[in-house]
Amino acid sequence: MDEKHWEHFYHQADIGVRGVGPTKEEAFEQAGLALTAVITEVGSLEAKDLVKVECEAPNDELLFADWLNAIVYEMATRRMLFGRFQVRFDGNRLQGNLWGQPVDVAKHQPAVEVKGATYTELEVKRGEDGAWIAQCVVDV
Amino acid sequence: MDLKKLTQESDSQWRIAPAGKMRVPAILYGSAELMRDMDEKVYEQIVNVAALPGIERAAYAMPDAHWGYGFPIGGVAAFDPKHGGVVSAGGVGFDISCGVRTLTTGLTSADVESVAEGLADALFRTVPAGVGSRGRIHLDPAEMDAMLSGGAAWAVERGYGLPQDLDRIEEHGCMKGARPDAVSEFAKKRQKDEMGTLGSGNHYLEVQRVTEIYNSEIARIFGIREDDVVLSIHCGSRGLGHQIGTEFLKQMLLAPEARQIELPDRELACAPIESPIGETYLGAMRAAINCALANREIITHLSRQAFAQVLPKAELRLLYDVSHNTCKVEEHRIDGGSKRLFVHRKGATRAFGPGHPDVPAALQETGQPVLIGGTMGTASYILAGVPESEARSFGSSCHGAGRQMSRHQATRQWHGRELVDQLRRQGIIIRSPSLRGVAEEAPGAYKDVSAVVDAADRAGLSRKIARLEPMVCVKG
Numbered sequence: 001m002d003e004k005h006w007e008h009f010y011h012q013a014d015i016g017v018r019g020v021g022p023t024k025e026e027a028f029e030q031a032g033l034a035l036t037a038v039i040t041e042v043g044s045l046e047a048k049d050l051v052k053v054e055c056e057a058p059n060d061e062l063l064f065a066d067w068l069n070a071i072v073y074e075m076a077t078r079r080m081l082f083g084r085f086q087v088r089f090d091g092n093r094l095q096g097n098l099w100g101q102p103v104d105v106a107k108h109q110p111a112v113e114v115k116g117a118t119y120t121e122l123e124v125k126r127g128e129d130g131a132w133i134a135q136c137v138v139d140v
Numbered sequence: 141m142d143l144k145k146l147t148q149e150s151d152s153q154w155r156i157a158p159a160g161k162m163r164v165p166a167i168l169y170g171s172a173e174l175m176r177d178m179d180e181k182v183y184e185q186i187v188n189v190a191a192l193p194g195i196e197r198a199a200y201a202m203p204d205a206h207w208g209y210g211f212p213i214g215g216v217a218a219f220d221p222k223h224g225g226v227v228s229a230g231g232v233g234f235d236i237s238c239g240v241r242t243l244t245t246g247l248t249s250a251d252v253e254s255v256a257e258g259l260a261d262a263l264f265r266t267v268p269a270g271v272g273s274r275g276r277i278h279l280d281p282a283e284m285d286a287m288l289s290g291g292a293a294w295a296v297e298r299g300y301g302l303p304q305d306l307d308r309i310e311e312h313g314c315m316k317g318a319r320p321d322a323v324s325e326f327a328k329k330r331q332k333d334e335m336g337t338l339g340s341g342n343h344y345l346e347v348q349r350v351t352e353i354y355n356s357e358i359a360r361i362f363g364i365r366e367d368d369v370v371l372s373i374h375c376g377s378r379g380l381g382h383q384i385g386t387e388f389l390k391q392m393l394l395a396p397e398a399r400q401i402e403l404p405d406r407e408l409a410c411a412p413i414e415s416p417i418g419e420t421y422l423g424a425m426r427a428a429i430n431c432a433l434a435n436r437e438i439i440t441h442l443s444r445q446a447f448a449q450v451l452p453k454a455e456l457r458l459l460y461d462v463s464h465n466t467c468k469v470e471e472h473r474i475d476g477g478s479k480r481l482f483v484h485r486k487g488a489t490r491a492f493g494p495g496h497p498d499v500p501a502a503l504q505e506t507g508q509p510v511l512i513g514g515t516m517g518t519a520s521y522i523l524a525g526v527p528e529s530e531a532r533s534f535g536s537s538c539h540g541a542g543r544q545m546s547r548h549q550a551t552r553q554w555h556g557r558e559l560v561d562q563l564r565r566q567g568i569i570i571r572s573p574s575l576r577g578v579a580e581e582a583p584g585a586y587k588d589v590s591a592v593v594d595a596a597d598r599a600g601l602s603r604k605i606a607r608l609e610p611m612v613c614v615k616g
Contacts, residue, residue, distance in 0.1 A: 010546050012179055012543060013213060062393070076330050076382075077330055110272060111579075113616075116383075116385060119409070137209070
């Protein structure tokens, strides 16, 4: 089984975010990092301040889109960027912790705002090697 | 795209005959070269759109069509509420009422060249741009609702912009039927500090030089001559529109009245126009249109202030403001009669011809200005609507170049600083808070806008009037 990691995948106009991990929680957390990496270098962030979010959806895939949208919302309204994520599931609910810091334009050089998570290429599944994969295209 | 799957009807018109679940044909516009380069996903997506309930005449793809979410970007589709027609949040897009406005300045390029650096600084200082930027206007709940109902007319009432601007904005600057009560508190909170901000990505504020006139009579009426300087603004409804798009995409997938619609693709989530969720979305979407119109009006006001600091003789007059992500109620000719249809334009520009009642009185002879944005290193275009586009595309044309390369590929190929220096040598001044953002928006990452515009002209979707090239570009 692969170590947990995140990556981007190709979409013509926008960008795909993918989290991979041994558990569903870690796949969601890694996808949070992939989302941040659309905007800035993940390594440039300090995980100073904690923001808590909650989401609820009838299935894993819509819950994943909601999770990314909750991060997008907190980034936009708090003018923050997040570099560490923690997810806990409770049935069809998700409780998430986001750690990050206020946007520092000179330091973070944020490239683009993410408008929202789309349902394009949206999947939450276990790969053949047993690793969890959570992914979708985000609109930028 | 595999051209063998299409029936060629002219040098710039292609057809997919109804098959399977398609209720109407799909019509695609573009040269053979553009069609060959078009993503296969456009084929799949336009075929899916043609299968939606209540669709009229055909599903259309403009010459700049590319892979979108459910609908292709560059897609046009009209639905009849009396025949189960639907409204789709994905068919409008996340950036509701994203659009372009162009203003004449009364200046020539010689007026601007000597002070271009100062003008770039003034615009960059005055118009907030980029991730995390805040506007100087902060709306309380009552003002938020007034803005969502009033649009650009609200902005003008509050002293941002000029009353005469409203004559040159779609819907006279105020979209009727907006329902601030249908907009969530989340969306309002996301917008509260974002009025008058440019955003990021492909949004821009550009000082441009008119480098070529293709139709001098219409250009004269538009008030543009070769070597004139104009200002163009490309942005949308900011966080409010993004949040509305996000929320209704999910609601349309889960609402009971919407679940009865068989969807070939989850991203096509839609609801009957005549349903509670459909009506609520339309009210919220129209409020977001007003947000976009107010936003572009405030940015215009700020731009006038910046010009006044550097070039006091400039007189910024609005040529036109047109959106390219909308759903609008329009009368169209169907089977010899007239029908009231809900026309989705996702990455497509309304392009009404001469004499259309929705075209401003001063432009009745010319047709509506169609404003097409390029990249910071290439060209933008002003076109005009033609009467034939009503029958060809419900009065619609292309909207821009469209990416040919992902953001990631672009950052591997170009570095922001080198690109800024290279463009400076070409006489183009860039101002942006993010060098990575500049690299991702490199001109080479986009398709050739001139080929798209030529195709729109040849296909009779709109006619070329003028070519613009950037002098100063403020990117988010």
